[in-house]
Amino acid sequence: MSVQATRAAPFEADRASPSKPGAGFQAIAAVLPYLLGFLMLFVAWHIASVYIVQSVLFPAPAAVFAKAGELAASGVLFEQIGASLQRIAIGFVLGSAIGIPIGLLMGTVPFARKMIEPWTEFLRFIPSVAMITIAVIWFGIGENSKIFLIIYATVFIVTLNTASGVATVSKNKLRAAQALGASRFQIFYLVALPATVPFILTGMRLAMANAFTTIVAAEMIAASDGLGVMLWNGRLYMLVDEIFVSLLSLGILGFTFDRLFRWGILRFAGRFSPVA
Amino acid sequence: MAFVELRDVGKWYAALSGRRSIAVQHFSLTLDRGDFLCLLGPSGCGKTTILSMLAGFEAPSEGQILLDGQAVRAPSRDRGVVFQGDDSLYPWLTAVQNIEFGLRVGGVPAKERRATALDYLDLVGLNGQAEKFPAELSGGMKQRIQIARALANKPKMLLMDEPFGALDAQTRSIMQRELRRIWDATGTTIVFITHDIDEAILLSTRVGVMTAGPGGTLKSVIPIEMTGDRERADPAYGRYYQQVHSDIRDEVAKASSYGRKAA
Ligand SMILES: Nc1ncnc2c1ncn2[C@@H]1O[C@H](COP(=O)(O)OP(=O)(O)OP(=O)(O)O)[C@@H](O)[C@H]1O
Ligand SMILES: [Mg+2]
Numbered sequence: 303m304s305v306q307a308t309r310a311a312p313f314e315a316d317r318a319s320p321s322k323p324g325a326g327f328q329a330i331a332a333v334l335p336y337l338l339g340f341l342m343l344f345v346a347w348h349i350a351s352v353y354i355v356q357s358v359l360f361p362a363p364a365a366v367f368a369k370a371g372e373l374a375a376s377g378v379l380f381e382q383i384g385a386s387l388q389r390i391a392i393g394f395v396l397g398s399a400i401g402i403p404i405g406l407l408m409g410t411v412p413f414a415r416k417m418i419e420p421w422t423e424f425l426r427f428i429p430s431v432a433m434i435t436i437a438v439i440w441f442g443i444g445e446n447s448k449i450f451l452i453i454y455a456t457v458f459i460v461t462l463n464t465a466s467g468v469a470t471v472s473k474n475k476l477r478a479a480q481a482l483g484a485s486r487f488q489i490f491y492l493v494a495l496p497a498t499v500p501f502i503l504t505g506m507r508l509a510m511a512n513a514f515t516t517i518v519a520a521e522m523i524a525a526s527d528g529l530g531v532m533l534w535n536g537r538l539y540m541l542v543d544e545i546f547v548s549l550l551s552l553g554i555l556g557f558t559f560d561r562l563f564r565w566g567i568l569r570f571a572g573r574f575s576p577v578a
Numbered sequence: 579m580a581f582v583e584l585r586d587v588g589k590w591y592a593a594l595s596g597r598r599s600i601a602v603q604h605f606s607l608t609l610d611r612g613d614f615l616c617l618l619g620p621s622g623c624g625k626t627t628i629l630s631m632l633a634g635f636e637a638p639s640e641g642q643i644l645l646d647g648q649a650v651r652a653p654s655r656d657r658g659v660v661f662q663g664d665d666s667l668y669p670w671l672t673a674v675q676n677i678e679f680g681l682r683v684g685g686v687p688a689k690e691r692r693a694t695a696l697d698y699l700d701l702v703g704l705n706g707q708a709e710k711f712p713a714e715l716s717g718g719m720k721q722r723i724q725i726a727r728a729l730a731n732k733p734k735m736l737l738m739d740e741p742f743g744a745l746d747a748q749t750r751s752i753m754q755r756e757l758r759r760i761w762d763a764t765g766t767t768i769v770f771i772t773h774d775i776d777e778a779i780l781l782s783t784r785v786g787v788m789t790a791g792p793g794g795t796l797k798s799v800i801p802i803e804m805t806g807d808r809e810r811a812d813p814a815y816g817r818y819y820q821q822v823h824s825d826i827r828d829e830v831a832k833a834s835s836y837g838r839k840a841a
Contacts, residue, residue, distance in 0.1 A: 480635070481728075482680035482727070483684050485683070
């Protein structure tokens, strides 16, 4: 809209802009703090590398970006990223698909909760990285072991968040539905389930972070491709630039997915807020 | 036979200390069809507890609550509830979707229930707000959505817990008039909790005053016999006000002296 206005009547647009900034300006203002933050991160990195450490073991951002460009151009970088992301995606979807129904069951049926709790309470203290060796023995070094590990890294966090979400639905919301004539089943899918959505999404967001940690560790130990392999080969052959490229990729990927999730929560589920 | 009968009802909870904490005790009252009872009492005396037992959310620890001679066992769409506070609305539904919730679970076709819901939205003075979510509405507006939601279900009995507490004086008096009109037209039996003596006298057929809590009971029930439109200028209004006020004053004083002892 503002673009059209500018084209049609530039003077009017000029007069309007100080009181009511255009959409483009607002978008820039919104991301400006982020851009500044990232810029400072890279400046600090540059200073630390070039002026303080002054070692080939700590490359400057420019060198890392150059290496990243090189790896991207040859397609190697995207192959590795793709391999890791595919494992995360499959494991994460499966883990959530298992965790959500179990969490809902635990939150709704006290008997089920008491029965399942020993499992979740026991297993969630065994970190997924501790399961790598057994996963490799069970499933080999192919895709299955990594997917198993991501499922393992996802399922408990999603289950527990879902269950606690169901448990925190305010009493009056359930009572209101009862007094309005809702059946138990209607109360479940029209009240308890939607009220739990933000908790499910929060659980998935935390699980996503966990999945990133797990995949790197698993790939370092047992895989032929992926960002973890890039890290490990970097150590073996002293390719410090490549190590930094994969670290940078992990940071950017993690940040991007987390933002996407947050955006999704706000965009699609903001009004599902349990407190309002 | 009385429509509703509370026989020596008491309710207690297991307190964290292990002892039981008494919320309300020895509460006896009968309601006839079409009664409009206002319940007054100091904070913490057990008004909400009585209401949630009448609704069937909680069972009495002792005594009995009978409805048409049958013990109340579970909530029912025959007893509509307006809750204290606004955490009972569904934040993922719009105002009009909240209002039509009861009709929706009752299987009323979408078009029909939407039309009914919009009528009730109008009735509580919120037309034009149909598509807003609860988070976008003020406290008083949310309260009115709750009232519309309960009314749209056309319950035989309305249980209202300080429903007009969050409203400004103007809206409050409009809503009072509307509630009187609905009560007149439908003959719904109403139990209405309030802290406002004026409101109780303008609305009800009987005013119940409770003793100070915790563990309050019914102290007195004063029938309000004013004919026609109720006016504050009516000399009877003044007499009732005095009577209710003197009953409740001592209890509020007791309640606040408990507070001081506890502090
Ligand atoms: N679930 C509960 N567990 C323990 N104690 C409770 C519970 N619900 C109410 N009580 C206690 O019962 C007493 C009566 O509570 P109730 O909510 O009925 O008071 P009220 O008259 O509605 O007060 P207010 O005017 O402040 O709303 C209070 O002392 C309260 O602490
Ligand atoms: Mg109360």
